[in-house]
Amino acid sequence: MNPQHLIELLDVVKAKNKIDQNSSWSNGSETYLREIGLELGEVAEELNLSNRQGYLEEELGDVFWDYLNLLLCLEQEGRIDLSRVFERSVDKYRERIEGIQSGKSWAEIKQVQKERLEREHMRISDGKEEK
Secondary structure (H helix, E strand, O other): OOHHHHHHHHHHHHHHHHHHOOOOOOOOHHHHHHHHHHHHHHHHHHHOOOOOHHHHHHHHHHHHHHHHHHHHHHHHOOOOOHHHHHHHHHHHHHHHHHHHHOOOOHHHHHHHHHHHHHHHHHHHHOOOOOO
8 A cells, every 4th residue: 555645535535625615516524424325335236246356446445535525524514633533543453453462352452442432521521621
């Protein structure tokens, strides 16, 4: 995988987002959440067919495209911080992999993470910490 492709794709997503702001096609995050579901159905169809690698890769790219668009829309709607989504993902799965390597189970690590996230949510909900 070439990391530059991700940077280039994010640039294209941002350009498309600007176009969507002046069109009636997109209804923000709702549009892309719906599209992800449709695209996942197309991925499932391709997985049931043989020797169609190019089609499968295209459909997986469509899911990724819609996911990135969803993230950007959610950030614009003030519902997430896009950078934090990526940071949280790296932290979460790095912790799980390191835990497994040290002999812990995936479920055990996941439970600890779930409890930590709940404490974080409670601090924010109680007004003790800003988002």
